[in-house]
Amino acid sequence: xxxxxxxxxxxxxxVWAAGEGPPLVYLHGMEQHPGDAPFLxxxxxxxxxxxxxxxxxxxxxxxxxxxxxxxxxxxxxxxIESLGAGIVDxxxxxxxxxxxxxxxxxxxxxxxxxxxxxxxxxxxxxxPPADPYTFTADALRAxxxxxxxxxxxxxxxxxxxxxxxxxAAMLTRAQNLAISTKFLWPIPDRGLRKxxxxxxxxxLVVHGASDGLIPLAHARALAALVPGAELTVxxxxxxxxxxxxxxxxxxxxxxxxxL
Amino acid sequence: MKFHxxxxxxxxxxxxxxxxxxxxxxxxxxxxxxxxxxxxQHYRMFIRLMQQADREGFDGLAVNEHHQTSFAMTPSPxxxxxxxxxxxxxxxxxxxxxxxxxxxPPTRVAEELAYLDCLSDGRLIAGFVFGTPMDSTFSYxxxxxxxxxxxxxxxxxxxxxxxxxxPFAFNGRWTxxxxxxxxxxxxxxxxxxxxxxxxxxxxxxLVTDEDYCYGHLSFSGLxxxxxxxxxxxxxxxxxxxxxxxxxxxxxxxxxxxxxxxEAERLYTDAVRYFYTHNPxxxxxxxxxxxxxxxxxxxxxxxxxxxxxxxxRRRAASGELSFWEYDELGYIVAGTPERVRQRLADLATELxxxxxxxxxxxxxxxxxxxxMNTHLFGTGVIPYLRDLWADQPDHWTPITSQQRVxxxxxxxxxxxxQLPAGAPxxxx
Numbered sequence: 001x002x003x004x005x006x007x008x009x010x011x012x013x014x015v016w017a018a019g020e021g022p023p024l025v026y027l028h029g030m031e032q033h034p035g036d037a038p039f040l041x042x043x044x045x046x047x048x049x050x051x052x053x054x055x056x057x058x059x060x061x062x063x064x065x066x067x068x069x070x071x072x073x074x075x076x077x078x079x080i081e082s083l084g085a086g087i088v089d090x091x092x093x094x095x096x097x098x099x100x101x102x103x104x105x106x107x108x109x110x111x112x113x114x115x116x117x118x119x120x121x122x123x124x125x126x127x128p129p130a131d132p133y134t135f136t137a138d139a140l141r142a143x144x145x146x147x148x149x150x151x152x153x154x155x156x157x158x159x160x161x162x163x164x165x166x167x168a169a170m171l172t173r174a175q176n177l178a179i180s181t182k183f184l185w186p187i188p189d190r191g192l193r194k195x196x197x198x199x200x201x202x203x204l205v206v207h208g209a210s211d212g213l214i215p216l217a218h219a220r221a222l223a224a225l226v227p228g229a230e231l232t233v234x235x236x237x238x239x240x241x242x243x244x245x246x247x248x249x250x251x252x253x254x255x256x257x258x259l
Numbered sequence: 260m261k262f263h264x265x266x267x268x269x270x271x272x273x274x275x276x277x278x279x280x281x282x283x284x285x286x287x288x289x290x291x292x293x294x295x296x297x298x299x300q301h302y303r304m305f306i307r308l309m310q311q312a313d314r315e316g317f318d319g320l321a322v323n324e325h326h327q328t329s330f331a332m333t334p335s336p337x338x339x340x341x342x343x344x345x346x347x348x349x350x351x352x353x354x355x356x357x358x359x360x361x362x363x364p365p366t367r368v369a370e371e372l373a374y375l376d377c378l379s380d381g382r383l384i385a386g387f388v389f390g391t392p393m394d395s396t397f398s399y400x401x402x403x404x405x406x407x408x409x410x411x412x413x414x415x416x417x418x419x420x421x422x423x424x425x426p427f428a429f430n431g432r433w434t435x436x437x438x439x440x441x442x443x444x445x446x447x448x449x450x451x452x453x454x455x456x457x458x459x460x461x462x463x464x465l466v467t468d469e470d471y472c473y474g475h476l477s478f479s480g481l482x483x484x485x486x487x488x489x490x491x492x493x494x495x496x497x498x499x500x501x502x503x504x505x506x507x508x509x510x511x512x513x514x515x516x517x518x519x520x521e522a523e524r525l526y527t528d529a530v531r532y533f534y535t536h537n538p539x540x541x542x543x544x545x546x547x548x549x550x551x552x553x554x555x556x557x558x559x560x561x562x563x564x565x566x567x568x569x570x571r572r573r574a575a576s577g578e579l580s581f582w583e584y585d586e587l588g589y590i591v592a593g594t595p596e597r598v599r600q601r602l603a604d605l606a607t608e609l610x611x612x613x614x615x616x617x618x619x620x621x622x623x624x625x626x627x628x629x630m631n632t633h634l635f636g637t638g639v640i641p642y643l644r645d646l647w648a649d650q651p652d653h654w655t656p657i658t659s660q661q662r663v664x665x666x667x668x669x670x671x672x673x674x675x676q677l678p679a680g681a682p683x684x685x686x
Binding site: 167 | 396400432541543546548555556559620
């Protein structure tokens with residue numbers, strides 16, 4: 001595996017890449033790129049995995065030119081096209097899931113199959129997602145994990161904590177979350193609902209049963225709005241089932257992609 | 260040295276157990292806690308007090324913008340400013356300020372400030388603010404990462420709208436207008452511009468490069484502000500900016516009375532109400548992106564010198580005595596002699612030429628605020644007027660400067676009317 005810098009015009013994007021096989025693009029969530037997380041390494045057993053960092057996150061640039069979700073989708077489109085891998089499977093989590101759904105709707109020639117994992121993108125007054133920006137660290141931990149006591153600490157992160165610069169992790173985290181506000185603040189709805197019916201790629205919605213940030217009703221609505229989409233709920237998992245229940249997650253995702 | 264009358268338009272009738280029952284007086288504070296009739300009484304009281312301040316010789320009357328809070332019920336400062344501009348004669352109308360990122364299109368700010376400048380016959384000071392996180396990002400929903408860009412584009416549009424003689428098109432990132440053609444235009448070719456900040460280096464660069472007046476608007480006093488204000492002036496100097504003290508505004512709660520004991524008797528409850536009935540919940544204070552990485556780094560390097568965390572907690576919980584609030588700098592209290600000496604020290608130490616004196620606080624009774632205003636206007640301002648007199652003030656309107664000076668001359672006759680013992684103050 002390797003982390004390579006991809007240049008896209010003026011932008012420089014870190015792309016974690018590993019494995020051989022059919023190409024798979026993983027888009028990370030609002031907090032950080034997960035780096036060498038076990039679930040990415042497991043996916044790389046059967047796929048050539050590309051996990052680009054979103055522009056503005058960590059050491060990746062290019063956020064200045066992005067005005068809205070459409071610009072971000074076009075950015076990811078150009079990035080995927082620059083990989084030269086042709087049509088790809090896309091797995092997106094959280095904010096990355098929102099982007100994956102947009103990509104599948106707007107660039108159907110680029111997406112073979114799509115997996116949306118505890119994804120943002122919809123709003124219902126009956127079951128709104130939580131406002132994660134108001135949570136204390138402890139409250140966020142409680143909301144994210146089915147079992148906070150066994151959750152990894154630190155979490156998988158492309159930028160692991162640096163003992164020589166303890167402030168850096170906090171500042172990078174603030175920078176990452178700042179970028180996410182562009183697409184999720186104050187309501188994580190940028191019109192995806194109107195576009196989901198355009199998705200032609202086979203779609204799997206995956207949701208942790210104990211997700212305290214995005215209610216299960218949100219995943220049900222997402223699956224109902226994408227033609228032919230399936231929903232799989234992973235038990236004993238919260239907002240990050242790919243970390244908390246990696247075996248179940250890999251089984252479900254590989255099973256869907258192999259069909 | 261200039262003195263501007265100010266008060267947060269605080270709801271003064273919250274229950275005594277409010278701080279125990281609520282962790283935030285912002286964003287999601289129950290609206291049922293306020294009686295709109297009492298809010299109206301507050302508004303009329305503040306208008307009367309500012310009209311009095313105009314008669315008492317203050318240089319400016321300051322109004323500000325906040326949203327969804329009992330702390331300051333002035334969602335549009337321009338409304339209160341309009342009430343005051345139409346019923347005063349001399350003082351500057353200091354709007355400090357309009358939250359530029361929250362107006363759509365921002366020409367609304369250009370129009371309303373021009374209206375105020377016309378109405379006041381050229382007495383407007385235009386303050387532009389980012390707004391607190393509670394105001395701009397939570398109550399008004401601007402993504403924090405967009406706030407500064409929106410602010411700067413709006414500022415550019417407003418300045419052009421005031422000055423371009425012909426209609427023009429504005430194709431901004433956030434605002435697109437085919438025809439910008441402002442009616443009315445301000446009386447002043449370009450009203451003085453003030454921008455308050457809380458230590459962000461980007462704001463320091465802006466006010467230095469554009470020669471605006473910077474404002475440090477906290478209610479924590481000299482000791483808390485000292486590291487930040489010193490950092491600001493060092494930054495200005497290193498960047499080759501203008502070190503004129505009239506480019507620096509500072510807020511200070513003042514409690515003036517005929518004796519120190521009387522000050523303690525009259526103001527203790529209101530000061531305690533002010534500091535205890537404004538809880539700011541952590542969940543609304545630090546949205547990601549509100550502070551840039553560069554400014555966060557600078558703040559960390561600066562540390563929390565000034566006032567200890569323990570004293571801050573005691574101030575917010577009301578555990579400080581009246582004179583501890585005074586000693587730590589949260590308030591400046593006592594006789595006019597004591598107050599003016601301490602303000603002279605503060606202004607000299609922080610290099611402040613624009614003092615925004617908060618003369619009503621919390622649930623203070625109107626008659627006490629009126630007395631405060633009178634004692635400050637007659638027993639403090641005339642003695643400190645000449646501080647920084649060797650430095651020109653380009654940051655208050657010419658018209659208000661001339662009218663306030665003429666009124667002072669008419670009232671006092673001459674300087675020899677001042678009681679003996681006026682301190683000699685140098686710049």
